[in-house]
Amino acid sequence: MPEFGLAPCYRIIKKAGAERVGDDAAEELRNVLEEVAQAISKQAVEFALHAKRKTIKAEDVRLAAKNFLGK
């Protein structure tokens, strides 16, 4: 089940300069973001464990995002 709503996805595409946004486009963006979020989160959990912590911190997410997005 998706965590994110369609309305935020719709608004982000709209703000990017879209004249009209298809419902399928907002759904597709939501799917992509959910996948990205899951992949980053899994890595963040690994990085926290690696640092011998049970609490996931911003630095874990930052490192995972950098790793995942190749930036």
Add this chain to the structure above:
Amino acid sequence: MPEFGLAPCYRIIKKAGAERVGDDAAEELRNVLEEVAQAISKQAVEFALHAKRKTIKAEDVRLAAKNFLGK
């Protein structure tokens, strides 16, 4: 202003296997996702214009995501 809520980000990290999730971690995930969403959406708008459409469709988002995520 962020479009996504913190609660969904918190839940996604939790589902990824986190024992505890710091507030800063959920915020960081939200920031990363907003950036990713904006970057993908900007490309999707360009791809729709390139295809001489004013409506952004799922295929534009899909191509943009593929392009952005390098998949």
